[in-house]
Amino acid sequence: MAEGRLTALHVGEEREEGGALLTTLDSVINWARKNSLWPMPMGLSCCAIEFMAAAASRFDISRFGAEVARFSPKQADVMIVAGTMTYKMGEAVRRLYDQMAEPKWVIAMGACASSAGMFRTYSVMQGIDHIVPVDYYIPGCPPRPEMLLNALIELQKRVGEDRSFRRTNAGLMLGTKT
Amino acid sequence: MSTPAPATTAGFSTSFERQKGPGGEEHMILNMGPSHPSTHGVLRILLELDGEVIVRAEPDVGYLHRGMEKIAEVYGYNKFVPYTDRFDYLAPIANNVAVVSAVEKCAGIEIPERARMLRLVCCELGRISAHLLGIGAFAMDIGALSVFLYSFQQRENIYNFMEALTGARFTVSWTRVGGCARDLPPGWVDGVKRFVKDFPQRIERDVEGLLTTNRIWVDRLKGVGVMPRDVAISYGLTGPSLRASGVEWDLRKEQPYLGYENFDFDIPVGEVGDAYDRYLVRIEEMKQSARILQQALDRIPEGPINVDDKKIVLPGKREVLTSMEQLIHQFMVVTEGPELGPAERYFGVENPKGELGFYVDADGTGRPRRMRVRGPSFMNIASFPYALKGSMLADVVAILGSFDFVMGECDR
Amino acid sequence: MTAENPSPESPAVAAIRSRWPDAVRDVAVNAGQFRVTIPREKLIEILTALRDDPVLKFDFLVDLTAIDLSPAVPRFRMVYVLRSMTRREELVLKCEVPEDDCRVPSAHELYRCVNAMERECYDMFGIHFTGHPDLRRILMPEMFTDFPLRKDFPMVGKMSDQEWAEWIVARAQRTEGDPA
Numbered sequence: 109m110a111e112g113r114l115t116a117l118h119v120g121e122e123r124e125e126g127g128a129l130l131t132t133l134d135s136v137i138n139w140a141r142k143n144s145l146w147p148m149p150m151g152l153s154c155c156a157i158e159f160m161a162a163a164a165s166r167f168d169i170s171r172f173g174a175e176v177a178r179f180s181p182k183q184a185d186v187m188i189v190a191g192t193m194t195y196k197m198g199e200a201v202r203r204l205y206d207q208m209a210e211p212k213w214v215i216a217m218g219a220c221a222s223s224a225g226m227f228r229t230y231s232v233m234q235g236i237d238h239i240v241p242v243d244y245y246i247p248g249c250p251p252r253p254e255m256l257l258n259a260l261i262e263l264q265k266r267v268g269e270d271r272s273f274r275r276t277n278a279g280l281m282l283g284t285k286t
Numbered sequence: 287m288s289t290p291a292p293a294t295t296a297g298f299s300t301s302f303e304r305q306k307g308p309g310g311e312e313h314m315i316l317n318m319g320p321s322h323p324s325t326h327g328v329l330r331i332l333l334e335l336d337g338e339v340i341v342r343a344e345p346d347v348g349y350l351h352r353g354m355e356k357i358a359e360v361y362g363y364n365k366f367v368p369y370t371d372r373f374d375y376l377a378p379i380a381n382n383v384a385v386v387s388a389v390e391k392c393a394g395i396e397i398p399e400r401a402r403m404l405r406l407v408c409c410e411l412g413r414i415s416a417h418l419l420g421i422g423a424f425a426m427d428i429g430a431l432s433v434f435l436y437s438f439q440q441r442e443n444i445y446n447f448m449e450a451l452t453g454a455r456f457t458v459s460w461t462r463v464g465g466c467a468r469d470l471p472p473g474w475v476d477g478v479k480r481f482v483k484d485f486p487q488r489i490e491r492d493v494e495g496l497l498t499t500n501r502i503w504v505d506r507l508k509g510v511g512v513m514p515r516d517v518a519i520s521y522g523l524t525g526p527s528l529r530a531s532g533v534e535w536d537l538r539k540e541q542p543y544l545g546y547e548n549f550d551f552d553i554p555v556g557e558v559g560d561a562y563d564r565y566l567v568r569i570e571e572m573k574q575s576a577r578i579l580q581q582a583l584d585r586i587p588e589g590p591i592n593v594d595d596k597k598i599v600l601p602g603k604r605e606v607l608t609s610m611e612q613l614i615h616q617f618m619v620v621t622e623g624p625e626l627g628p629a630e631r632y633f634g635v636e637n638p639k640g641e642l643g644f645y646v647d648a649d650g651t652g653r654p655r656r657m658r659v660r661g662p663s664f665m666n667i668a669s670f671p672y673a674l675k676g677s678m679l680a681d682v683v684a685i686l687g688s689f690d691f692v693m694g695e696c697d698r
Numbered sequence: 699m700t701a702e703n704p705s706p707e708s709p710a711v712a713a714i715r716s717r718w719p720d721a722v723r724d725v726a727v728n729a730g731q732f733r734v735t736i737p738r739e740k741l742i743e744i745l746t747a748l749r750d751d752p753v754l755k756f757d758f759l760v761d762l763t764a765i766d767l768s769p770a771v772p773r774f775r776m777v778y779v780l781r782s783m784t785r786r787e788e789l790v791l792k793c794e795v796p797e798d799d800c801r802v803p804s805a806h807e808l809y810r811c812v813n814a815m816e817r818e819c820y821d822m823f824g825i826h827f828t829g830h831p832d833l834r835r836i837l838m839p840e841m842f843t844d845f846p847l848r849k850d851f852p853m854v855g856k857m858s859d860q861e862w863a864e865w866i867v868a869r870a871q872r873t874e875g876d877p878a
Contacts, residue, residue: 152327153328153350153375154371154372154375154456157375157419157456160419160423160438161438161441161442164434164435164438164442165438166439166442179322179323191350192350192352194350195839195862195865196348196349197320198862198866198870199869200320200321200328201321206870226369227352229352229353229357229853230851230852231352231353231837231846232352232353233859233862233863234859238859238862238863239866250457347837348835351837353846355822355847356846356847357853360853392728392729394729519757519758519783521809521811522760522809522811533783540786541786629728630726630728630790631728631729631731632731632760632779632788634760641760643760643761645761645777647765655765656766658761658763658765658777660760660761664814664815664818665814668810668811668813668814669811672810
């Protein structure tokens with residue numbers, strides 16, 4: 109990891125480490141990523157129906173580039189856990205989360221995914237954040253599709269500010285420090 | 287138990303032992319689910335394959351078991367109604383009606399005429415809604431995505447009506463023991479009438495026109511997943527899956543409830559019991575539901591929507607704030623619940639997926655001693671070892687979609 | 699209600715009374731649905747006869763479940779809801795199961811749906827069905843050792859989320875063995 113700057117790439121006045129090239133590269137990568145967040149719908153119960161409604165024509169998640177529901181974890185970016193997660197199901201959810209490639213995000217859609225909702229019982233995990241890290245929690249039972257779209261927009265904002273390229277090895281080499 | 291046992295391989299795989307084929311070749315075991323686009327929920331099926339042909343199929347359920355029956359014993363009758371939304375979550379209002387109908391039948395409560403008609407109207411709207419999604423998701427699995435979008439468009443209309451009536455698009459929790467929670471908003475009946483008037487033509491144009499005589503659709507569904515009549519009865523199948531197998535059994539006609547005997551409608555019955563018959567039965571049921579609605583919407587009487595028994599139904603706010611006795615009734619109904627029984631009865635209604643039945647064991651308090659939920663999808667899924675055996679791997683998706691089950695009902 | 703002249707009686711109840719006079723322990727009725735309590739030794743015999751009888755023809759098993767009556771004794775009561783589709787009649791058969799001898803003969807050969815329903819009953823109550831070909835848990839995970847619908851089992855369960863999470867993560871990170 110080089111500490112100094114490559115003078116050949118020294119482009120004018122820069123306030124961020126790595127220079128304007130790297131920030132431009134980051135913004136290009138982030139723009140591509142955030143407008144094509146492919147969800148992996150972990151549709152466990154009723155919230156899956158509202159997810160389907162969000163993907164249908166009235167609410168149209170396709171406007172945000174996220175209609176490509178990929179059930180294969182290796183092709184998905186964001187796992188939307190929609191529904192109640194029981195202990196029996198936990199293994200599958202965790203396994204699929206582990207198989208997703210970086211960068212990956214998790215949206216806990218609905219009260220059941222966030223905190224088990226109305227089910228304080230012997231077979232329901234009280235929130236999926238016990239086994240997968242959650243980026244956004246959507247309250248509601250089920251949340252309206254607009255709320256899912258809101259979470260998606262917030263996630264897009266966050267992805268837009270991500271240090272996608274600057275975090276990679278190439279970016280670290282070209283920049284000074286992370 | 288205090289500590290979990292270490293992860294072992296004990297379980298299905300030890301009982302699901304590979305068989306050897308006639309030539310001595312080993313069969314392949316394929317795991318389908320629980321996260322799978324075409325299993326319509328968290329269902330896991332273990333398939334033993336001889337090439338492309340399924341030799342043995344075993345469903346593994348319980349991935350959505352939320353302990354609803356235990357909840358009913360702890361929470362009571364009225365507080366259980368929101369949980370019933372989550373059984374068949376494609377038509378939540380039908381489950382609400384089912385549970386309070388069972389409790390009222392067990393306890394001998396007669397609800398007013400207006401409440402009965404409103405419940406009937408909502409049940410039929412729920413039936414249309416559930417079949418729309420069933421067919422839409424089924425078509426999407428087979429590959430016809432447009433049908434999914436068209437049917438969801440119609441479902442959004444029904445969501446609008448539900449939202450106007452109950453406040454929620456989807457999980458409505460609208461009924462209570464003794465009646466309904468809210469009355470109709472003005473203009474609701476006219477809106478539903480307009481929807482129902484051109485609904486059959488829309489179905490014919492958007493869904494049937496794309497699917498029923500479609501060569502690909504027919505080829506994929508005809509002869510697939512055949513359930514003969516006696517096998518279907520022995521497996522306890524109910525609903526459209528049973529009627530597609532040639533059994534003319536619909537609880538709305540055989541054991542009428544909510545006043546269904548006063549309406550004119552037909553029961554579609556299939557011939558062969560394959561996936562195509564199950565699809566046709568659902569399409570025709572939607573049209574018959576529209577027919578019932580056209581009759582029912584003109585016959586909603588005026589009157590109260592709750593029975594006039596203050597020990598069961600919450601009294602009105604004005605009475606609660608001015609009369610001591612009503613205040614006490616309100617307190618008791620909210621904290622203890624309507625005290626019913628001792629009585630026991632089984633009661634089933636014709637839900638979109640089949641017979642949703644409740645065995646209510648009321649012991650005199652506001653909480654049932656046992657509220658057994660007979661979910662139709664549990665039996666439908668229990669018949670998969672028969673339905674899937676001998677079919678090809680690609681037919682599994684067609685068969686699962688044609689049975690149109692919901693895991694919320696199966697696992698409860 | 700006791701077995702004293704609950705009239706009008708359904709033909710099925712009358713047939714059971716006449717064929718097994720000492721097996722009918724109790725008859726009750728609620729809104730036209732009769733409930734007959736029989737001993738579990740006669741359970742399979744009566745179920746088979748009701749199904750195969752050309753007149754009674756109870757060809758459809760609607761439901762099969764159990765009730766935990768604690769603190770009353772005997773503790774469990776099995777409930778079988780039968781239906782005759784030709785005569786449109788429902789009949790509820792009940793039999794008592796004591797806690798110390800928690801076994802019931804399996805009816806899996808009578809109706810195909812019984813296989814899964816008895817597994818659920820075992821899973822939830824711990825009632826053992828003798829003769830069942832494959833009595834395993836169906837709704838709870840295999841390693842679960844309690845019986846949730848018993849009255850002494852708390853609704854919130856006995857294991858904490860932390861314990862379950864450790865079990866889940868350990869299973870999810872296995873790289874060999876069948877994912878059972």
